[in-house]
Amino acid sequence: MGIQVRFFPFHLQYRYFPWKKIKKVSIRSYSPITEYSGWGLRIGMFGRGKAYNISGNIGLQLVFKDGKRLLIGTQKSAEIKQFLKNKKLTP
Template identity: 60%
Template sequence: MENKLEFTEKQRFTQWWLWLLLSAVMIYAIYNYIEDRQYFSTLELTLSIALPILIIILFLSLRLETKIDEHGISVRFFPFQITFRYYPWKNIKKAYVRKYSPLGEYGGWGIRLGLFGTGKAYNVKGNQGLQIILNNEKKVLIGTQKQNELKSYLENLKKV
């Protein structure tokens, strides 16, 4: 019987300050329309209200998904990536959980290209991630909110 161990994680942008900022932008746009409605064209009205709504819808649909099994690591940042990016274990030199600085190392959150050789990052919040070093020395960091579970999973996977 084959061992079907799998680690999965789905993350979303749930930071209160982000939702407060998005809501404030929308309220500001509506307030400006009410105060200066005689100066707004139909296009300006549409953009000032629809654009913040579309941005909120985008943030509601964003999610970082990670799947790890005995074959490799898969990650996607939906809706920007429809299919998973797959890293087979045979192409991975090292994988471990570490603390990182989203702003300092990668310039923020999302799908990011890091500075000074830190590689690519997929993250939505926090400062813990799965650091992958590929055989070709390229680096990929995947943010996690389940660092203890992920550490245990990686340790158990080595025994499989």
């Protein structure tokens, strides 16, 4: 079990992130311009990690046990919040 994401056309196959490698998961607001210099497949400055985002300013923030970070932009934050709550991954 884990999270799968595909950011087409950059990823032709899904990327899989197993729960056992994830230290923390949360939904958060972010600034695409100031944090990641825009939209798309981005690498943030100053330890913010990578971002996969198309539009909007809400994302699923993953912090991995090795310290790396990935922000996945979403237009369905309510559904993701409910999923995480049902899985007891957030308070």
